[in-house]
Amino acid sequence: MKKQFVIDEEILEVDIVEEGASFVLFNFAGEEYSINLGGQQNGKMSLVYKGQNHTAIASDPFYVVDGEEFVIGAPKRARAKIKSHDLGQMKSPMPGKILKLLVKEGDIIEVGTPLLVMEAMKMEHTIKASKAGIVEKIFYHEGEQIAGGVELVKLC
Amino acid sequence: MKKIKKILIANRSEIALRVIQTAKEMGIKTVTLFTEEEISLPHARAGDESFCLGSGPLRETYLNQEKIIKIAKSCGADAVHPGYGFLSEKSPFAKLVTENGLIFIGPAAESIELMGDKKTSKIKIQQLGVPSIPGYHGDNQDGLHLQQEAKRIGFPILIKASAGGGGKGMRIVEYETEFLAALDSAKRESLNAFGDDTVLLEKYITSPRHIEIQVMSDSHGNHFHLFERECSIQRRYQKIVEESPSPAVSSELRAKMTEAALKITKGINYLGAGTIEFILDTNGEFYFLEMNTRLQVEHPVTEMVTGLDLVKLQILVAQGENLPFTQKEIKQTGHAIEVRLYAENPDNDFLPSIGTIQKIGSPSLRHTRLDCGYVDGNEVTISFDPMLAKLVAWADTREQAAHKLNISLNEVVFLGVKTNRHYLRRILSLPEFLEGATYTHFVKTYQEKLKPKSANNQALALALASYLFYKKEQQSNGQSIDQLNCAWSSLKGFRNI
Numbered sequence: 327m328k329k330q331f332v333i334d335e336e337i338l339e340v341d342i343v344e345e346g347a348s349f350v351l352f353n354f355a356g357e358e359y360s361i362n363l364g365g366q367q368n369g370k371m372s373l374v375y376k377g378q379n380h381t382a383i384a385s386d387p388f389y390v391v392d393g394e395e396f397v398i399g400a401p402k403r404a405r406a407k408i409k410s411h412d413l414g415q416m417k418s419p420m421p422g423k424i425l426k427l428l429v430k431e432g433d434i435i436e437v438g439t440p441l442l443v444m445e446a447m448k449m450e451h452t453i454k455a456s457k458a459g460i461v462e463k464i465f466y467h468e469g470e471q472i473a474g475g476v477e478l479v480k481l482c
Numbered sequence: 483m484k485k486i487k488k489i490l491i492a493n494r495s496e497i498a499l500r501v502i503q504t505a506k507e508m509g510i511k512t513v514t515l516f517t518e519e520e521i522s523l524p525h526a527r528a529g530d531e532s533f534c535l536g537s538g539p540l541r542e543t544y545l546n547q548e549k550i551i552k553i554a555k556s557c558g559a560d561a562v563h564p565g566y567g568f569l570s571e572k573s574p575f576a577k578l579v580t581e582n583g584l585i586f587i588g589p590a591a592e593s594i595e596l597m598g599d600k601k602t603s604k605i606k607i608q609q610l611g612v613p614s615i616p617g618y619h620g621d622n623q624d625g626l627h628l629q630q631e632a633k634r635i636g637f638p639i640l641i642k643a644s645a646g647g648g649g650k651g652m653r654i655v656e657y658e659t660e661f662l663a664a665l666d667s668a669k670r671e672s673l674n675a676f677g678d679d680t681v682l683l684e685k686y687i688t689s690p691r692h693i694e695i696q697v698m699s700d701s702h703g704n705h706f707h708l709f710e711r712e713c714s715i716q717r718r719y720q721k722i723v724e725e726s727p728s729p730a731v732s733s734e735l736r737a738k739m740t741e742a743a744l745k746i747t748k749g750i751n752y753l754g755a756g757t758i759e760f761i762l763d764t765n766g767e768f769y770f771l772e773m774n775t776r777l778q779v780e781h782p783v784t785e786m787v788t789g790l791d792l793v794k795l796q797i798l799v800a801q802g803e804n805l806p807f808t809q810k811e812i813k814q815t816g817h818a819i820e821v822r823l824y825a826e827n828p829d830n831d832f833l834p835s836i837g838t839i840q841k842i843g844s845p846s847l848r849h850t851r852l853d854c855g856y857v858d859g860n861e862v863t864i865s866f867d868p869m870l871a872k873l874v875a876w877a878d879t880r881e882q883a884a885h886k887l888n889i890s891l892n893e894v895v896f897l898g899v900k901t902n903r904h905y906l907r908r909i910l911s912l913p914e915f916l917e918g919a920t921y922t923h924f925v926k927t928y929q930e931k932l933k934p935k936s937a938n939n940q941a942l943a944l945a946l947a948s949y950l951f952y953k954k955e956q957q958s959n960g961q962s963i964d965q966l967n968c969a970w971s972s973l974k975g976f977r978n979i
Contacts, residue, residue: 331949333942340946347954350947355939361947366955369841373944373951382948385840385897389945389952393892394937395904396945419833421864425670443667447834447864449650449718450671474836 330401420474422446433461483802486561490554493565495855498525504793517543544568561585570776587800589753597773607770610749612742614770617684643672644680649719691762695743696784700799705747707740709814714920724780725819729918786818786876817883820874821906825862828905834868840898845890849876
């Protein structure tokens with residue numbers, strides 16, 4: 327059965343041949359993987375592949391195998407996430423305070439133009455333009471406290 | 483000599499827990515502080531007693547000197563341990579503590595004041611005959627005047643907040659044309675962080691290493707050093723990898739640097755634990771950078787190579803005791819490396835990250851140490867420093883310590899929050915790190931080499947298998963709960979009786 331998964335925002339297609347409580351067999355990227363579950367407790371598990379043990383830690387949607395961390399989900403949820411990334415708006419990466427606006431409405435900007443300086447966790451961060459355009463609207467003024475993920479600047 | 487019976491810890495997170503460890507061993511009671519948003523953090527209730535500082539900005543909580551003194555007195559504490567950061571290097575606080583009849587576990591207020599100001603400290607250091615970096619430490623803070631001074635010293639130049647630390651209010655300026663904009667930004671950051679926008683200028687050394695000497699002095703005129711730490715690898719001017727001994731320090735250089743450090747502690751009649759930071763250039767010349775008059779974040783590496791407990795030594799000297807060793811008896815054995823785990827995204831300019839920590843891993847190898855301020859389920863917010871924990875490994879050689887730390891980083895996951903864990907692994911695996919090419923611009927120099935590589939297919943397949951097994955397990959657990967519900971509903975008639 328062909329199934330899609332999203333690992334770290336990339337869609338992967340896997341052909342699952344067999345899926346049990348402690349054994350899976352699937353084809354992925356031209357290889358066949360036959361993996362056994364050695365044991366599972368509180369999200370900690372041991373996986374056996376080609377006679378070698380691997381440690382995995384799971385706390386959905388985070389999965390760690392031998393120290394490598396992955397975010398895994400079903401495709402539906404992740405597609406919506408990718409969409410919101412595509413809007414091209416300049417958003418605050420986290421809650422903080424606007425320290426200084428470096429552009430004004432009507433300015434022509436290019437990708438990478440510093441738009442404003444914000445302070446979060448006692449450090450200054452410069453927010454740069456992710457696309458080119460003309461600044462149509464700046465939604466906040468200097469000194470204002472802002473939430474994370476809010477649109478800061480609108481381009482036209 | 484006065485035995486300390488109860489210590490109020492005027493700090494939070496991992497350093498509060500660290501002080502409690504030693505206090506417990508010594509039979510000393512502890513009092514911890516927390517803010518309303520920290521109620522579920524482990525340090526909140528880790529002391530024998532704990533008090534809530536309320537909520538609001540830091541000046542209302544961890545920086546509120548009067549409030550903290552009041553709590554200390556009301557609960558009968560006889561000493562205050564300031565940890566690092568916050569009030570640890572505020573001389574008025576040290577003064578206030580002693581004026582209220584309590585012991586300040588740290589140096590005299592005069593030492594903090596003298597060494598805390600980058601200008602007065604440099605003047606004192608020059609008097610003592612210890613070299614420092616050419617610069618401008620004057621009172622004229624006019625932008626154009628500072629630009630002239632920068633030209634005199636020669637670019638590249640470093641702008642630093644006079645009251646600063648931790649890289650806040652610090653800028654490197656390569657060209658004169660960029661000077662005024664950088665000055666503006668540095669002053670603004672400095673004003674926000676320290677309430678003071680006075681800056682100083684320094685010649686920027688192109689390939690420097692950051693080498694610091696741990697010192698410890700008692701009140702009977704005994705001044706010791708506990709060897710060096712190299713903390714060259716930094717991002718945003720904050721250390722992320724620290725080690726002892728330094729691969730760049732020969733025994734001859736070590737003798738010179740420790741001698742210079744002791745010249746300072748003797749010269750200012752220092753008390754307690756301190757760190758003298760030096761910049762080492764490629765010619766083996768070293769310059770005094772600053773002195774930190776407190777316990778350092780990276781003190782565990784010194785503890786691991788010397789076998790000493792620095793917090794215990796701090797408490798002993800605060801009680802007026804003699805330090806229980808001679809310089810010759812202090813040995814630097816093996817090699818220790820520490821990494822700082824931060825809630826941040828190294829692949830996006832080290833921007834701090836926030837979120838809920840779902841699960842924290844623990845190291846399993848011998849001679850490893852995790853000093854961590856969080857437990858599963860804790861929230862990482864923007865209110866405090868993004869450092870989550872420190873992971874340290876000790877081994878016979880540097881190579882083995884790096885290897886061990888790398889394995890331990892695999893184990894110490896912080897699921898739920900973006901961290902620099904994998905980035906630190908990439909540093910420890912880099913051949914240049916293993917060869918000891920550790921300069922302060924390491925992170926920038928090897929930027930490309932430190933970028934994440936896409937995972938191989940086997941790792942992806944195993945991750946996918948773990949996902950499938952985990953979902954299956956959850957599903958079967960869910961089913962059993964459903965069955966249980968069914969069982970209850972089938973007993974309906976029975977329950978109605």
